[in-house]
Amino acid sequence: MREVSFRGDGFELPLLQSDVIPAGFRHGFTTRLGGVSEGVFASLNLGGRWGDDPARLAENQRRFRAATGSEAVHFATQVHGRAVAAVSAGDVPAATAGRQADALVAAQAGTCVGVYVADCVPIVVADARTGACAAVHAGWRGTVAGVLGETLAHLVATCGARVEDLRVAIGPSIGPCCFEVGPEVVAAVEESDPGARAEGAIVAKAPRDHVDLWVLNQRQALSFGVPPAAVDVARLCTSCDPTRFFSYRRDHGKTGQMAAFISCFVSPVISPAISPVISYPGAGGP
Numbered sequence: 001m002r003e004v005s006f007r008g009d010g011f012e013l014p015l016l017q018s019d020v021i022p023a024g025f026r027h028g029f030t031t032r033l034g035g036v037s038e039g040v041f042a043s044l045n046l047g048g049r050w051g052d053d054p055a056r057l058a059e060n061q062r063r064f065r066a067a068t069g070s071e072a073v074h075f076a077t078q079v080h081g082r083a084v085a086a087v088s089a090g091d092v093p094a095a096t097a098g099r100q101a102d103a104l105v106a107a108q109a110g111t112c113v114g115v116y117v118a119d120c121v122p123i124v125v126a127d128a129r130t131g132a133c134a135a136v137h138a139g140w141r142g143t144v145a146g147v148l149g150e151t152l153a154h155l156v157a158t159c160g161a162r163v164e165d166l167r168v169a170i171g172p173s174i175g176p177c178c179f180e181v182g183p184e185v186v187a188a189v190e191e192s193d194p195g196a197r198a199e200g201a202i203v204a205k206a207p208r209d210h211v212d213l214w215v216l217n218q219r220q221a222l223s224f225g226v227p228p229a230a231v232d233v234a235r236l237c238t239s240c241d242p243t244r245f246f247s248y249r250r251d252h253g254k255t256g257q258m259a260a261f262i263s264c265f266v267s268p269v270i271s272p273a274i275s276p277v278i279s280y281p282g283a284g285g286p
């Protein structure tokens with residue numbers, strides 16, 4: 001993933017972008033940089049539920065909307081499940097916010113969908129042929145529930161996507177270095193993905209195992225049939241980098257929220273080419 005800087009009216013907002021997402025889409029993963037919040041919310045906190053100053057939050061959201069290029073960015077109420085909700089051009093964000101879903105799909109040009117994260121895995125998906133796209137929120141529960149696979153299935157069944165045209169970018173989240181879990185999480189992972197341990201998604205460590213959510217979601221995309229070169233994993237751990245990222249676990253819940261977004265602003269998107277081809281190291285942590 002590359003870092004770009006969006007320059008707006010009196011501010012600069014860094015965004016991480018993936019080379020597998022075609023140019024006809026506008027997308028990005030925010031970091032904690034580029035906003036006006038202070039203290040544990042410094043500086044680009046985009047979440048309104050954890051006690052940040054409303055005026056600062058509003059300015060952060062204004063900057064974020066500017067960076068997305070969309071006046072209306074749709075977010076659902078995220079519930080750590082596998083439900084996928086479709087957003088249409090005529091929908092209003094307030095209505096979308098009232099829907100419980102961990103993935104939002106948009107199939108009309110200009111419709112922007114997003115997810116909030118602070119350790120959970122943000123994933124954006126683009127269908128290079130039809131221009132449909134999706135934003136996915138996958139913590140361990142959503143990952144185990146198969147929310148990414150559900151999203152890809154929705155894109156194929158409802159938007160006419162072909163698996164070979166799908167592009168999947170897996171953004172910064174808590175990594176296998178820091179995601180220590182209890183035996184109940186390990187059991188749930190192994191039940192949902194029997195190959196998880198052999199493929200390095202469960203890392204044996206004392207006193208407790210660690211789980212690699214990046215590998216699990218990568219495996220979900222590959223098992224669905226997405227070409228390996230079309231799945232990009234940022235491999236950036238939110239917990240390891242307090243300068244760039246909020247982390248719910250590292251900061252014991254006293255933290256802000258980042259966002260990922262994607263919209264298709266060209267319709268139809270014509271080029272299904274992947275450029276450049278991304279390789280990834282596979283299992284294991286940094």
Ligand SMILES: [Zn+2]
Nearest residue numbers: 177178237240
């Ligand atoms: Zn880490």
